[in-house]
Amino acid sequence: MLMQALKVEDYTFSYLDTKNPALIDVNLEIAKGEIVVLAGPSGCGKSTLLKSIVGLIPHMYSGSWSGKVIVDGAEVSKTKISELAKKVGFVFQNPENQIFMFSVERDIAFGLENLALPKDEMRQRVDEALSLLNLKNLADRAPHELSDGQKQRTALAGVLAMKPSILILDEPTSLLDPHTAHEVIGTVQKLNKNLGITVIIVEHRLDLVSIIASRLVIMDNGRIVANDAPKKVYNNSEALKAVGMPIMASLHKELGGIGEPPLSVDEFVSVLKIRND
Amino acid sequence: MIEFDDVSFRHQNGVMALREINLKIATNTLTAIVGENGAGKTTLVRHINGLLKPYQGKVLVFGEDTKKQSVAKLSRKVGIVFQNPDHQLFSDTVENEILFGLRNFGIEEKHDRLEWALEFFDLSRYRNVSPMLLSGGEKKRLCFACVLAWDPDVLILDEPTVGQDYKHKEKIVSMINNLLQKGKTVIIVSHDLEFLWPQQPRTLVMSQGKIIADGNIAEALSDDSVIKQANLVRPQLLALAIALGLKPPSNVKEAAKVLAR
Numbered sequence: 001m002l003m004q005a006l007k008v009e010d011y012t013f014s015y016l017d018t019k020n021p022a023l024i025d026v027n028l029e030i031a032k033g034e035i036v037v038l039a040g041p042s043g044c045g046k047s048t049l050l051k052s053i054v055g056l057i058p059h060m061y062s063g064s065w066s067g068k069v070i071v072d073g074a075e076v077s078k079t080k081i082s083e084l085a086k087k088v089g090f091v092f093q094n095p096e097n098q099i100f101m102f103s104v105e106r107d108i109a110f111g112l113e114n115l116a117l118p119k120d121e122m123r124q125r126v127d128e129a130l131s132l133l134n135l136k137n138l139a140d141r142a143p144h145e146l147s148d149g150q151k152q153r154t155a156l157a158g159v160l161a162m163k164p165s166i167l168i169l170d171e172p173t174s175l176l177d178p179h180t181a182h183e184v185i186g187t188v189q190k191l192n193k194n195l196g197i198t199v200i201i202v203e204h205r206l207d208l209v210s211i212i213a214s215r216l217v218i219m220d221n222g223r224i225v226a227n228d229a230p231k232k233v234y235n236n237s238e239a240l241k242a243v244g245m246p247i248m249a250s251l252h253k254e255l256g257g258i259g260e261p262p263l264s265v266d267e268f269v270s271v272l273k274i275r276n277d
Numbered sequence: 278m279i280e281f282d283d284v285s286f287r288h289q290n291g292v293m294a295l296r297e298i299n300l301k302i303a304t305n306t307l308t309a310i311v312g313e314n315g316a317g318k319t320t321l322v323r324h325i326n327g328l329l330k331p332y333q334g335k336v337l338v339f340g341e342d343t344k345k346q347s348v349a350k351l352s353r354k355v356g357i358v359f360q361n362p363d364h365q366l367f368s369d370t371v372e373n374e375i376l377f378g379l380r381n382f383g384i385e386e387k388h389d390r391l392e393w394a395l396e397f398f399d400l401s402r403y404r405n406v407s408p409m410l411l412s413g414g415e416k417k418r419l420c421f422a423c424v425l426a427w428d429p430d431v432l433i434l435d436e437p438t439v440g441q442d443y444k445h446k447e448k449i450v451s452m453i454n455n456l457l458q459k460g461k462t463v464i465i466v467s468h469d470l471e472f473l474w475p476q477q478p479r480t481l482v483m484s485q486g487k488i489i490a491d492g493n494i495a496e497a498l499s500d501d502s503v504i505k506q507a508n509l510v511r512p513q514l515l516a517l518a519i520a521l522g523l524k525p526p527s528n529v530k531e532a533a534k535v536l537a538r
């Protein structure tokens with residue numbers, strides 16, 4: 001079995017009629033089962049990279065490129081977008097841009113209907129997605145009757161029913177209240193653990209997501225400037241300049257930076273207590 | 278001064294969105310409104326520029342009842358930057374979008390205001406571009422530019438940090454400080470408590486149409502039952518201070534000073 005979910009190799013892309021490439025010499029490998037957080041300032045190339053993974057580039061946007069993007073063994077430029085849609089699931093920032101059917105259940109089935117799956121298999125996949133995301137009791141509800149967290153879970157369920165090998169989340173929590181945001185992040189972690197699905201999350205708030213990430217990738221000006229375990233990246237002040245240093249890492253540094261930087265308040269407090277004992 | 282006197286509001290579908298709100302917001306202060314999705318935060322601020330009128334009670338803005346004034350007149354004084362830029366933007370170019378409000382209010386130095394707004398919000402290079410072609414973060418900055426251009430006395434920012442990166446969040450902080458220095462009243466509706474914390478605003482916590490806590494941000498977020506009811510998670514420096522029994526530090530430098538002892 002292929003152990004690699006994504007391989008981006010010496011990849012450079014320029015949009016049509018632009019002078020500067022949006023991505024320059026990007027190299028990135030993601031193993032199956034990883035949770036990778038992708039961060040970087042506006043215009044750093046994150047969106048272009050995501051579009052190149054889901055196949056919108058080069059199939060829908062014109063431009064020139066060199067190098068390769070390989071998703072689950074398939075080279076994106078040589079694979080039909082309908083084939084890629086089975087491999088990569090995409091959850092948007094605003095679930096309202098994604099869910100639109102009359103009921104939660106029908107919404108989850110929508111993607112499967114487009115794949116023209118047999119009815120039995122559709123039923124089974126919808127049921128699985130409903131139970132994975134704890135939506136069984138809401139199956140008949142209309143999307144507008146749902147809370148924002150439930151809407152985002154419905155969007156996730158619709159994407160997971162397609163059984164993608166990679167799940168991409170583009171700022172999935174920015175419209176949610178803090179508690180619901182943590183809940184959605186917890187759900188993503190659970191899905192990763194139980195299904196082994198590979199996850200790429202784009203997020204500005206590193207504080208919220210670093211704790212579940214196996215890797216943190218930071219982009220700036222079309223290039224990858226850091227790509228390592230979150231704690232290693234938290235020690236790389238230069239790369240963090242582009243995204244702002246997370247609060248606990250910044251406090252750790254301010255206090256002399258001895259040992260590994262903590263990813264959360266709880267971790268900071270427990271390290272402090274051990275040290276004081 | 279903005280005053281809510283026993284204000285309730287009912288949506289057309291019968292849902293009570295605000296319940297007996299009593300509130301005073303003094304001129305030239307910073308106020309944050311936080312709380313779960315659907316708590317009534319946006320409904321509350323839309324009463325301040327008269328977009329919504331109370332079902333019961335009254336709202337006074339600079340002493341005048343909003344029911345007796347037009348939205349056009351009120352919005353000259355009270356500018357709202359909406360949560361979703363797509364609900365606000367409609368012109369063919371960025372420049373015309375900013376000029377729209379300036380022309381409507383008959384502001385004389387409109388070209389100076391336009392140049393200032395384009396420059397401050399990092400939008401000059403998009404002057405002749407359609408707003409619809411901007412990224413989400415850029416659209417949001419354009420909404421700030423449009424409203425700040427006509428220089429209202431009260432600024433209401435609904436979820437200002439959504440889609441904004443670190444650099445632009447810093448820019449929003451400096452914009453808020455700048456407004457406060459100029460004597461403006463600023464009200465921020467936000468889920469981003471980490472963004473609000475260093476500014477130490479007066480904070481109103483809303484849940485199910487009511488204000489359930491009101492005070493300095495540390496006080497307002499001190500009660501566990503308030504946090505739970507309003508679906509909040511405490512800002513990290515406050516959580517840290519509570520875990521260690523310290524006086525809450527407003528920023529990392531202050532926290533380090535206390536902890537180094």
